[in-house]
Amino acid sequence: MSEQDQSQVTEAEATTARSVGPAFDFVIDVPLELSVEVGGARLLVREVLQLKEGSVIELDRSANDPAEVFVNGKLIAKGEVSVVEDRLVVQISEIVGEQRGKADSGSE
Structure with missing residues (x-):
C-alpha cells in the first residue's frame, strides 16, 4: 500500500472513530x-466434477x-475492483x- 493510500486509510479511521462516538x-x-463478490454461477454436480486447471466458469x-x-x-x-x-x-x-x-425517509 502506498503512503497516500495508507494516509487515506488513517484519515478514514479517524473520521469513523469520531462519528461513532x-x-x-x-x-x-x-x-x-469482509468479503467481496464479483459474481456467481449455478453448476450441476457433473459440471463441478469436470472442472480442471484452465477451466472457465x-x-x-x-x-x-x-x-x-x-x-x-x-x-x-458496491464498488469497482481494480489493482x-x-x-x-x-x-x-x-x-x-x-x-x-x-429512500425510506423520502416516503414518509
Missing part, C-alpha cells in the same frame, strides 16, 4: 469478516457490474444502507 468504544475493535454478471461488498454476510456496499501495486482493491461507489435510508 464513545458509546461504541467497547466494540470498535471487534473483528468483522461464466459468472452471472457483466464485467461492468459493480462488485458487492459484504460484512458478516450482509451486503453493505494497486499488484494487490486487488475495491473502490466503494455506493453504500447500500445509506441509499435504503434515503
